Amino acid sequence: MDPQALALSLPLLGWAAHSSYLAHRLATARRDPLTGLHTRAGWTAAAERIARRHRDAVVLLLDLDDFKNLNDSYGHAAGDAALTTTATRLAAWCGRHGVAGRLGGDEFVAVTPDADRTAELDTLARSLNEPFPYGGQSLPVSVSVGCCRLAELATRTLSDALTAADAAMYAAKGTPGRRGPRPASR
Numbered sequence: 776m777d778p779q780a781l782a783l784s785l786p787l788l789g790w791a792a793h794s795s796y797l798a799h800r801l802a803t804a805r806r807d808p809l810t811g812l813h814t815r816a817g818w819t820a821a822a823e824r825i826a827r828r829h830r831d832a833v834v835l836l837l838d839l840d841d842f843k844n845l846n847d848s849y850g851h852a853a854g855d856a857a858l859t860t861t862a863t864r865l866a867a868w869c870g871r872h873g874v875a876g877r878l879g880g881d882e883f884v885a886v887t888p889d890a891d892r893t894a895e896l897d898t899l900a901r902s903l904n905e906p907f908p909y910g911g912q913s914l915p916v917s918v919s920v921g922c923c924r925l926a927e928l929a930t931r932t933l934s935d936a937l938t939a940a941d942a943a944m945y946a947a948k949g950t951p952g953r954r955g956p957r958p959a960s961r
Contacts, residue, residue, distance in 0.1 A: 807877040809855060810862035818876025819933065822886040825874065826933050831890030832925045834933065836940035837865065837903070839881035840917040840948065853909050857916050860907040868892075868899045884937070890924055919948045 807814050813821060825832050839845075839857060846854040858881065865875045865885055873887030903918040921944025923936045 807862075810859050810877050812862050812866060812883070813874060813876035815876065815878050818874060818878075818884055818886075821874040822876075822884075822933055825886050825888050826925055826931065826936070829888035830926050830931070832886055832888050832936075833890055833892060833922055834925065834936040834940050835885040835887075835896075835920060835922045836937060836944045837861070837883040837885070837918050837920050838944055838948070840919055842881040845914070845916070849909070849914060853914060856909045857907060857914070861903060861916065861918060864902050865899075868895070868902070886933075890926065896920070896922060919944050921945070921947055 806812070806817060812818075822834070826834075839861060842854065842857070845857055858877070861883060862875065862877060865883055869875045869885050869887055872889060873885060873892070875883065875885040877883055900918070900920050903920070904916065906913040906915050908914075921940040921942065923939035923943065925931045925936055928935050928939065
């Protein structure tokens with residue numbers, strides 16, 4: 776290669792490398808490093824697409840109950856194991872058509888385009904509430920779940936669905952012995 780062509784191509788190579796680096800950083804920022812799930816920004820973008828395309832999409836909001844107590848009793852590594860186990864179980868339930876995310880701390884979110892999946896919410900809740908293996912023992916985990924079908928909202932926005940699912944989740948927390956999915960009240 777002649778020196779002039781090389782000199783002209785170096786800035787292009789630099790920009791290509793920089794562009795690739797930025798694309799990688801953006802993809803990394805949209806994934807939670809612990810669970811591998813989408814972060815709030817990544818999940819919201821995917822959930823907005825699903826909500827626009829599917830009138831009957833179902834939005835779930837989940838929270839690990841007494842998570843601080845789990846961390847305090849068994850250590851932060853056990854808490855991390857509870858988070859990754861919850862993420863794995865939730866992602867498996869979502870399958871390839873839905874999307875799961877971690878909002879932060881011990882809060883998770885999911886959306887599925889298939890309203891028929893609401894029949895499987897009790898199965899999901901049982902799965903999420905099964906003890907998980909850690910350090911040669913089986914540790915308890917409790918997850919409260921709230922859900923909202925977009926079709927049941929007066930205004931079908933993701934924000935309204937999350938608000939309704941949040942209210943349903945807190946209603947599930949306040950019901951003794953009930954940690955399973957609580958539909959949003961109409």
